[in-house]
Amino acid sequence: MTIMNIVLTPSTEDHKAEPLYRQIADAIEHQIASGELPGGHKLPTHRALADQLKVTVGTVTRAYAEAERRELVEARVGAGTFVCQQDAPSWIYSYSAQEEEACNLGHNIPPCIDRAGMLKQAMENLSRHPEQLNQMMLYHDPQGLDAHRNVVARWLQAKSLNIDPERMHFTSGGQHAAQLILSAFCRQGDTVLVEQVTYPGFLSLARQQQVNVKPVALDHEGIIPASLEAACRQHQPRMLYCTPTLQNPTTATMSEQRRRDILAICRQYQLLLVEDDVNGLLPQQRPAPMVNLDPEQVIHIGGLSKCLAPGLRLGYIQVPLNLQQRLNTALHNHSLMISPLLTGLACELIHKGDADRVLQDIHHDINQRQQLVEQYLGDFAIQHTQDSFHVWLTLPDYWRLSDFVSAAEQQGVIIKSAEMFTPPGGTIPPAVRLAISAPVTHSKLEQGLLILAELLKKDPMNDFPL
Ligand SMILES: Cc1ncc(COP(=O)(O)O)c(C=O)c1O
Structure with missing residues (x-):
């Protein structure tokens, strides 16, 4: 006692x-x-x-x-x-792995790694500096605090990403960065080129901003240069939005040569290239980011959602120098600034090495999950890499896309149809995206993969009673 x-x-x-x-x-x-x-x-x-x-x-x-x-x-x-009994107050959200009934392969999120301890420690460390805390409670420049930008940019530089602390802006994640880009640099009725299947969050934004999107064809390395050139001639687009590393949904990564070819076309047609690099820190090795190759042609967006925690809502954006002021105004108009408390917390996690530790845990976990994918779906038409959170599965021709998605759902496996990723008017490929990082446990993932493998083997036409 x-x-x-x-x-x-x-x-x-x-x-x-x-x-x-x-x-x-x-x-x-x-x-x-x-x-x-x-x-x-x-x-x-x-x-x-x-x-x-x-x-x-x-x-x-x-x-x-x-x-x-x-x-x-x-x-x-x-x-x-x-x-006193320290019951969690009713406003604390509680989630337990046991609550997960369906095998939800819908959301492209990092695997469930316990980050509570490091977060608590980081908050405690912050709380030891009352003067800085008081500073963080004030209004600041839309770009964010210099000291915070320095920490994040240096961390990214150590990962071979040429982000300049003088130029970067913090955002509330990659999605917010994309929203800022459309509102700052596009007008209603402009055309933006996108990959023939692309991140649905961008399609939704474009629809809201009344910006037209036109697809560009992909191969296993991402955007096909000839298709981009044809689209430039046909549509006089304002920008190209693409995900050169671990494309969502196909997992394609552009080689360095492909990146250079795409950038050369962008320069020729004075096309801004938006490099969505939210997955950029996931591969152990990758070709040079587009922003390294031509920072005056590229708008680079990234964030901590996939490599640390989506709930932090922290992203960043770097634009060509001549667009810097317009971005600053857009961020100011949107939310004045990103909370310095948040950027300070991220700096703590980076400075103490927690961010790197989480990234390593993510690598380890995802590699194991991808091995399960190989084990269960290796005989089917899958595109994946050992570092990607998702898998792109092309269906056997006896399955109709919508029937397959419903059949999986009926058996408790939630997957995303290619329809969601296809721009309006584009051709929908017979494929689905499996977000294999989403189930909390590996056994839940295995259960889902087994159900999908059994379904894939079955020709639904042969199931009809005669
Ligand atoms: C390609 C792509 N870009 C942007 C986002 C949005 O990420 P954030 O959480 O940083 O807003 C996602 C989320 O899945 C994504 O897949």
């Missing part, structure tokens, strides 16, 4: 310490937060603790009263003082 590890700092002539009662209350609070003192635990009597700490009984009485005021403990008449 003894409270452990309470070390009191007495005042000296040179140093005025916190009052002893408050030091004791702080220690109780700390031990409750760390789990050392669980809910319902009985605290020592006032006398016992006073003896242990060599303080007066009055000091302990005051300390317990302070702890009670903070709603940490409760005094029960005749029974003693007990740690």
Whole structure:
């Protein structure tokens, strides 16, 4: 029943310490937060603790009263003082792996890695600097704080991404970055070229902004240069939006030569190239990012959603120098700035090495999941890499796309039809995207893959009763 590890700092002539009662209350609070003192635990009597700490009984009485005021403990008449039950308040969202019933292969999210400990630590570290915290509570430049941009940009540079802290802007994720681009650099009725199957979030944005999208054909390396050139001549587009690394949904990654060929065409037709690099930090190795090859032709967007945590909502954008001011105005108009509390938290996670550790865990986990894909779906027409969160599966010709998606759903496996990824008027390929990172456990993923493998083998026409 003894409270452990309470070390009191007495005042000296040179140093005025916190009052002893408050030091004791702080220690109780700390031990409750760390789990050392669980809910319902009985605290020592006032006398016992006073003896242990060599303080007066009055000091302990005051300390317990302070702890009670903070709603940490409760005094029960005749029974003693007990740690309050620390039930999560009703507004804390709770999720448990067991709740997951269906095998949901719908969302392209990082595998479920426990980030609570590192987040708590990062918040504690931030809380140790009240002056900076107060600074973070003020309005700042839309670009974000210099110190924060420096940390993030240096981290990206160490991953061979040429992002300049003087030029980058923080955003609330890649989606926000794409929204800023369309609102800052496109007008209603402009045409934007996109890959023939592409990220649905961009298609939705374009629809909302009344921007036309036109597809460009893909092969296993992404955009086909001849198709891009033909589209430039036909549509006089304003920009090209593409995902050169781990394309969503096909997983294609452009070779460096392909990147150079695409950039040469963009320069020739004065076409801005939007490099959506949200998946860019996932491959262990990859060709040079487009922004490294031509920073004055490329708008680069990226973020921490796929490599750290989507809930952080932190992204970044770097545009050619001549567009910098317009971007600044767009960000200012949209939300004035990104919360410095958020960018400060991300800096803590990067600075302490947590971001790199999570990325390594993601690599490890995804490699294992991709091996399961190989094991169950290796005999079918799949496109995937060992680092991609998703798999692009082309269906056997006896399956109709919508029938396959419904059949999978009926058996509890949620997948995304190619229809979602196809721009209006484009040809829908007979394929589906499987987000294999989404199920919480590997066994749930295996269960889903097995169901899909069984379905793929079955010709639905042969199932009809005669
Ligand atoms: C290609 C692509 N771009 C952007 C996004 C949006 O990411 P964020 O969470 O950074 O907004 C996604 C999310 O899945 C994506 O797949």
